[in-house]
Amino acid sequence: MSFLKFIIKNPFRRKTSATLAIVGIAIGIIVIVALGGITDGLINTFEDTIHAGGADFSISGKETGDSAYGTNTIDASWTDKIANVTGVDEAYPIYVVLTSVGDKYMKSLIGVEPKGITLADISIKEGRIFKDNANELVIGDIYAEDNDYKIGDTIEVDGEDFEVVGIIETGDQSMASGVFTSISKVGELMDDEDSISNIYVKVDKGADAQEVADRIDEKYGDDLKTITSIMEMEQMAKMLNMLQGSTWAISLLAIFVGGLGIINTMLMSVFERTREIGVLKAVGWSNTKILTMIVGESLVITIISAIIGSIIGYLACILLGPQIGISPLFTPKIFIQAFIIAIIVGVIGGLYPAIKAIKLPPTEALRYE
Amino acid sequence: MNAVEIKDLYKSYENGKIKALNGIDLTIKEGEFVSIIGPSGSGKSTLLNMLGALDSPDSGVIKVAGKDLTSDKKLNQFRAEKIGFIFQLHNLIPNVSARENIEIPMYTQKISSSDMKERALKLLEDVGLPDKADILPNKLSGGERQRVAIARALANSPSIILADEPTGSLDSKTSSKILKQLIDLHEDKNVTLIIVTHDMNVAKLSDKVIEVLDGEIISPYENNSLINNKINV
Numbered sequence: 001m002s003f004l005k006f007i008i009k010n011p012f013r014r015k016t017s018a019t020l021a022i023v024g025i026a027i028g029i030i031v032i033v034a035l036g037g038i039t040d041g042l043i044n045t046f047e048d049t050i051h052a053g054g055a056d057f058s059i060s061g062k063e064t065g066d067s068a069y070g071t072n073t074i075d076a077s078w079t080d081k082i083a084n085v086t087g088v089d090e091a092y093p094i095y096v097v098l099t100s101v102g103d104k105y106m107k108s109l110i111g112v113e114p115k116g117i118t119l120a121d122i123s124i125k126e127g128r129i130f131k132d133n134a135n136e137l138v139i140g141d142i143y144a145e146d147n148d149y150k151i152g153d154t155i156e157v158d159g160e161d162f163e164v165v166g167i168i169e170t171g172d173q174s175m176a177s178g179v180f181t182s183i184s185k186v187g188e189l190m191d192d193e194d195s196i197s198n199i200y201v202k203v204d205k206g207a208d209a210q211e212v213a214d215r216i217d218e219k220y221g222d223d224l225k226t227i228t229s230i231m232e233m234e235q236m237a238k239m240l241n242m243l244q245g246s247t248w249a250i251s252l253l254a255i256f257v258g259g260l261g262i263i264n265t266m267l268m269s270v271f272e273r274t275r276e277i278g279v280l281k282a283v284g285w286s287n288t289k290i291l292t293m294i295v296g297e298s299l300v301i302t303i304i305s306a307i308i309g310s311i312i313g314y315l316a317c318i319l320l321g322p323q324i325g326i327s328p329l330f331t332p333k334i335f336i337q338a339f340i341i342a343i344i345v346g347v348i349g350g351l352y353p354a355i356k357a358i359k360l361p362p363t364e365a366l367r368y369e
Numbered sequence: 370m371n372a373v374e375i376k377d378l379y380k381s382y383e384n385g386k387i388k389a390l391n392g393i394d395l396t397i398k399e400g401e402f403v404s405i406i407g408p409s410g411s412g413k414s415t416l417l418n419m420l421g422a423l424d425s426p427d428s429g430v431i432k433v434a435g436k437d438l439t440s441d442k443k444l445n446q447f448r449a450e451k452i453g454f455i456f457q458l459h460n461l462i463p464n465v466s467a468r469e470n471i472e473i474p475m476y477t478q479k480i481s482s483s484d485m486k487e488r489a490l491k492l493l494e495d496v497g498l499p500d501k502a503d504i505l506p507n508k509l510s511g512g513e514r515q516r517v518a519i520a521r522a523l524a525n526s527p528s529i530i531l532a533d534e535p536t537g538s539l540d541s542k543t544s545s546k547i548l549k550q551l552i553d554l555h556e557d558k559n560v561t562l563i564i565v566t567h568d569m570n571v572a573k574l575s576d577k578v579i580e581v582l583d584g585e586i587i588s589p590y591e592n593n594s595l596i597n598n599k600i601n602v
Contacts, residue, residue, distance in 0.1 A: 001469045002482050013464045279460045282423060283474035283521070284449020362423045366456065 007296035014272070017265055022305045024261035025345060028254030029309025030316065032338050035247045037317040037328035043240055044329045055200035056209035058094075059216065059224050073195035078224065082199050085219065087212035089204045092116035093196035095186045099158040101179050102147065109157060110178050111186025116200065127151045127166035133184040138166035140176035157181070158189050255345055258302070262349030266298050270353040277357050278365025287358040294357055298350025299343065306342035310335050371432075372529055372561040373397035373420060378429035380415055380584075389415040390426065391584035397577070399528070402555055402562045404572040407581035413565045414533060416581060420563060421452050421531045434528050449477035453522030453560075455551075457534035459514040461506040467517045468493060468502040474524040492520035496550060512543035519551060529561040536571065548574065 011018045059082060061074040076093060083091040095111035114129050130136035137155060144167045149155065153164045162181065170176050187193035203212045213226040270277065280290055317328040373395060380390040389412045397403050405413045418424040420433055422444040431438045434451040438444065448454075453474075461470045471489040480488070493499055496516040506514055515535065522530055535551065536544035548571060555562040564571060572578045580588045 001465065001472055001485070003476050006465065006469070006473075006476075009464055275460060276462060279454075279456070279462075280473070281445070282421065282448060282452075282454045284445050284447075284452075284477040284525070286445045286477070289476065363418050366423070366460075 003293075004296075007293055008300055010293070011269070011297045011300050014269065017268060018301060021261050021265040021301050022308065025258040025302050025305035025342065026309035026312065028251075028258040028345075029306050029338050029342060030313040031254045032247075032251045032341060033310050033313030033330075033334055034317050034328075035250055036334035036337065037314065037330045038321070038326055039243050039247045040331060040334065041317075041321065041326055041328040042243060044327075055092075056203045057201055057213050057226055059199040059201060059226050060197065062223055062225055073192070073197055074199075074224065076194050076196045078220075079196065079199050081220070082201060082216065082224075085212065085216055087203050087207040087215060088201055089207075090202040091199050093183060094198045094200060095183045095190075095195065096197040097186055097190055099189065101157050102155045107179065109186060109189075110180045111183035112180055113183050116183075123169050125167045125169040127164070130165055130181050130185075132182045133188065134182065135160055135162045135185070136165045136181060137162045138168055138180045139164055140178045140180075141167055141169050142176040143179060146177075155179075160189070251341065255341055258305070258345045259349050262298055262301060262345060263352055265301065266294060266350050266353035267356070269297070270294060270357045274360065274365050274368040277360060278362050278368065281362035282366065290358050291351075291354040294354035295347055295350035298353075299346035302342040302346030302349065303339070306339050309342075310338050313338075370399050370435075371396050372399045372401065372434060373563075374430070374432040375419075376430040378416075378419065378431055379427045380412075380419065380424070381427060388584050390419070393429070393584070393586055395579065395586060397561060397563065399561055400555075400559050401577060402552065402575045403564070403577045403579060404575040405563065405565045405579045405581060406567070406569070406572050411581045412584040413581045415584075417531050417533055417563065417565050420529070421454060422448055446477070449474060449525055451528050453524070453527035453530040455515075455518055455522045455530065455532040455535045457537040459506070459511075459518040461514055461517055461521075463506055466503045466505055467498065467509065467513075470506065470517055471520045471524055474521060478525060488524070489520070492523055493517070495523070495554065496520045510543075511539055512547060515539060515543075515547050516550065519547070519554065523554065523558070523560075526558070527560065529563065530555065532562070532564045534566060535564065536566075536568065544568075545570075 059078070061072050073095075079091050079093045082088060092113055092115065094116065097109050097111070098106050099109050101107040101109055114132055124138075125141055127138070130138050135157075137157070139149060139155075144150065144164075149164055149167075151164055151167065154161045155164060156162070157179075168175070168180070183196070184193065187195070201212070201216075203209050216224065216226050277290060280293075314330060317326075317330070321328045375393050375395040378390050378393040378395075379388075381388045391412075393412075393416065395416075405416060407413045415424065419426055419431055419438070422433070422438050426439060429439070434447075436447050436451070438447075461467075462473065465473075468486065468489045471492055472485045475485045475488065490499070490502055493502055496519055498513060498516055498520075501509060501513060501517070506517070509517065515538075519535075522532075530551075532551070536547050539547060551562065551564075552574060554560065562575075564575065566572055579586055
């Protein structure tokens with residue numbers, strides 16, 4: 001029997017106590033994994049929203065409200081000017097108009113360059129992208145599902161028939177409920193081909209979006225504003241910090257409670273095995289070996305807890321998240337974090353009882369009844 | 370060569386109120402079978418603990434298997450390599466099998482798992498329990514448990530076995546069986562055997578009997594006739 005096997009066997013001598021310790025720590029790990037998944041899911045949704053489909057920020061006219069889809073217009077020539085600002089990688093226009101779509105008297109019709117929709121963080125679920133200036137629509141999956149539209153269906157837009165050629169999939173709720181066609185088609189429908197609503201900006205790789213936005217504000221602040229994204233960025237940053245802070249606070253609480261649980265379990269275990277520890281000393285085990293054994297036993301409990309907690313936390317989020325309108329996002333980081341916490345709790349929880357055990361004089365330990 | 374050399378050994382507890390060992394001088398030759406007798410509280414177990422480097426003296430010199438226990442460090446290594454302990458209660462670990470209990474002292478040595486297993490099985494054979502390898506201690510009889518404990522004491526081929534009342538918790542029939550086995554192993558493996566006992570029948574089988582009273586050796590008997598006289602008196 002290897003030393004490792006001996007360590008793995010030991011915690012299960014007292015099955016009830018080990019099970020209770022595992023349950024206690026697993027609850028902490030469930031909290032850490034579930035909150036991590038929910039927080040990351042929310043961050044992901046916020047980022048999708050703030051980046052307005054892949055862009056780092058958006059620009060609208062000075063008089064437009066703070067909405068990302070401002071309905072006031074600016075001149076289309078601003079797109080090229082913005083594209084030439086240092087730090088801007090891509091600038092693409094969006095033209096949002098309110099018009100009759102299907103049985104809705106007023107609905108936003110979003111005009112995008114076909115390239116613009118490709119740049120956005122959107123994937124085509126079915127079909128294809130609309131052709132430029134054609135009576136073709138791409139619709140969000142939520143809109144399609146709500147209205148029972150599928151590829152090939154015809155939707156009347158502003159009195160003209162449009163064919164649904166594609167259905168998109170995106171984490172952004174507003175995009176998933178949207179109706180898209182080419183910007184040139186929207187211009188034609190509105191009889192105004194020189195206007196656009198917003199310019200979406202993607203900054204150069206490695207460039208600071210905030211700095212680029214400041215630069216645009218400085219240069220064209222009299223006519224345009226980047227306020228939408230900047231305000232949202234600041235608010236989101238604060239909100240995300242708060243969310244992450246809360247997750248960490250709850251995680252720390254879980255660590256503390258779990259740590260107390262494991263210290264208690266291991267102290268009981270050492271106490272009950274006092275004579276046995278005396279025997280191990282008598283047969284020549286070093287203090288390091290005894291310490292390794294006890295900390296190892298504690299780690300066995302916490303690692304099992306981490307496995308069980310991670311599975312339950314993951315399944316609970318995946319099954320319950322959509323019911324409450326949250327799309328959790330699980331990255332390896334969450335599970336690595338949970339395991340690191342479990343290992344830290346295991347080491348700390350085992351260390352104190354182990355130190356108590358090695359300080360025990362062997363003659364006293366052997367006399368223990 | 371001497372297995373044990375003790376000179377002027379003192380040990381007291383509770384700030385000197387209890388004098389457990391009061392100037393012990395003792396020499397034990399390699400391969401000898403020695404019994405330490407005396408009433409409860411006389412200091413015999415303290416002496417045994419000193420020999421096994423489980424406790425340290427207040428003063429004096431104690432050399433066991435050539436190692437000066439008062440000055441040398443790494444006493445756990447010394448215990449692992451040179452000493453085999455047998456206790457009154459078997460003190461086996463309950464959740465591992467008889468074989469695995471015998472392997473426990475071997476964790477202190479650099480031995481592969483397969484070698485550990487092989488050595489433990491051989492020792493189980495030596496103590497007459499070849500078919501009990503995978504049995505948990507609670508499924509063994511009292512005598513069988515003590516035989517496993519003897520095998521565990523021999524796990525690292527020690528030069529000295531220290532036994533504290535090894536038959537104290539067994540019935541007389543099992544007790545004499547265990548004792549015979551212990552003596553046979555001591556002779557076969559040429560191991561120095563030091564037993565603390567109350568049982569004069571155990572003592573009379575040994576080469577030398579050390580009688581301890583109030584922390585002092587009052588009479589070492591060098592041969593069986595003297596001990597027999599003592600028993601008869």
